[in-house]
Amino acid sequence: MSDSESDSTEQKPSRSVLDSLIESGLHEMNRERSGLLLSGLSAGLDIGFGPLLMAVVLTLSEGGFGDLVTELLLASVYSIGFMLVILGRSELFTEHTTLAVIPVLDGQASLRQLGRLWGLVYVGNIVGGAAFTLLAVLLMPGLGVVDTVAFETIALKLVTHDLQWLVVAGVFAGWLMGLLAWLIAAAQETISRLVIIWVVTATIGILHLPHSIAGNVEVLFGLLMSPAVTLADYLAFLSLATIGNALGGGVFVALLKYGHVVRGGS
Numbered sequence: 001m002s003d004s005e006s007d008s009t010e011q012k013p014s015r016s017v018l019d020s021l022i023e024s025g026l027h028e029m030n031r032e033r034s035g036l037l038l039s040g041l042s043a044g045l046d047i048g049f050g051p052l053l054m055a056v057v058l059t060l061s062e063g064g065f066g067d068l069v070t071e072l073l074l075a076s077v078y079s080i081g082f083m084l085v086i087l088g089r090s091e092l093f094t095e096h097t098t099l100a101v102i103p104v105l106d107g108q109a110s111l112r113q114l115g116r117l118w119g120l121v122y123v124g125n126i127v128g129g130a131a132f133t134l135l136a137v138l139l140m141p142g143l144g145v146v147d148t149v150a151f152e153t154i155a156l157k158l159v160t161h162d163l164q165w166l167v168v169a170g171v172f173a174g175w176l177m178g179l180l181a182w183l184i185a186a187a188q189e190t191i192s193r194l195v196i197i198w199v200v201t202a203t204i205g206i207l208h209l210p211h212s213i214a215g216n217v218e219v220l221f222g223l224l225m226s227p228a229v230t231l232a233d234y235l236a237f238l239s240l241a242t243i244g245n246a247l248g249g250g251v252f253v254a255l256l257k258y259g260h261v262v263r264g265g266s
Contacts, residue, residue: 014261018102020185025103028091029113033120036091040124043090047125048132048217050081050205051154052140055221058150065157071206078205079198081214086184086197091121093213093242097249098178098257105258122242125213133220148225155222157208158215159233163240166210170244171252173209176200177245178253210241 028036054074063070085092100117103109140146161169180200187193204211219237222229 014257017182017186018258018261021099021182022103022106022108024185025096025100026108028096029100029103029109029117033116036117036120037124039091040093040121041128041131042088042124043085043092043121044125044128044130044213044216045132046084046088046090046128047081047092047214048129048136049084050078050214051217051221052132052136052146053077053080054154054218055140055146055150058153059145059147065153075202075205076198078214079201082201083194083197086180087190087193091124092177093118093122093125094174094177094211094245094249095181096121097174097246098181098254101250101254102258105254106262118246126216126238129213129216130220133217133224137221137224151221151224152226152228155219155226155229158210158219159222159229159237163236166237166240167244167247169207170210170212170241171248172207172244173204173211173241174245174248174250175252176204176209176248177211178249181249182253182257210237210244212238212241212245215241 031039054077057070057073057077058064061067061070061073065071065074082092086095096117100109100114104111104114136146137151141148177200180197183196183200184193187196216238219229219234223231223234
C-alpha cells in the first residue's frame with residue numbers, strides 16, 4: 001500500500017478535526033452577506049425534500065407512525081434532505097450551532113460575527129423552507145402521490161407535545177447535528193459521509209426530535225393544510241426548537257469537544 005493510500009484510510013486526529021472546523025467556521029464568517037443568505041436559502045429549499053418524501057411514504061404505506069417498517073422508511077427518507085444540503089455545501093443553521101461556535105471559543109472570532117452568521121443563515125433557511133412548502137402544497141397533491149392528510153399527520157407529530165418537551169428534545173437534536181458536523185469533518189470519503197449523515201439524521205427522524213429547519217417545513221405543511229395546526233403551534237415549535245438546537249450543538253458538542261481537545265485529547 002502506498003503512503004497516500006495509507007493516509008487516506010487513517011482517521012484524523014482530534015486536533016486536526018478541530019483545526020478543520022475552525023478554518024471552515026472562519027471561512028463562513030468572512031463570506032459576504034448576500035452569499036450567506038443565498039446559501040441559507042438554498043439549504044432551506046433543499047431540506048424540504050425530506051419532509052415531502054415522508055408525506056409520500058405515509059400516503060403509499062399501509063402502516064403509519066408506530067409501525068416499525070414505516071418508521072424506518074420515514075427516518076430514511078427524512079435523511080435525504082440533509083444529504084442534499086450537507087453534500088451540496090449549503091449553509092444549515094443547526095450545523096453552525098457547533099461549526100461557528102468553535103472559532104469563538106478559540107478566540108479567533110467574536111460573538112458579533114457569530115450572531116451575524118447565525119442570523120443570515122437562519123433567515124435564509126426559514127424563508128427557503130417556507131418557499132418549498134408553498135410549492136409542495138400547491139403542486140404535489142395534483143400529481144396524485146401525496147394525500148393532504150399526510151401533511152397534517154407529520155405536523156401533528158411535532159406540535160402535540162408539552163412546550164418543555166420541545167426544548168429538551170430540541171437539545172438532543174442539536175446535539176446530534178453538532179456531532180454530525182464533527183464527524184463529517186473527520187470523515188475522509190463521500191461514501192463515509194453519506195453513511196454518517198444517514199445514521200445521524202435518521203436517528204433524529206426515528207426519535208421524532210424537533211429539528212428547527214426541517215421541522216419548519218413539517219409544521220408549515222400542517223399550518224397550511226389543516227385547521228388542527230395553528231399559527232401559535234408553529235411559532236411555539238419554531239422558537240423552542242431553535243433554542244434547544246442551539247443549546248445542544250453549542251454546549252454538548254462545541255464546548256465539550258473543544259475543551260477536551262485543547263486540554264490534551266488527541
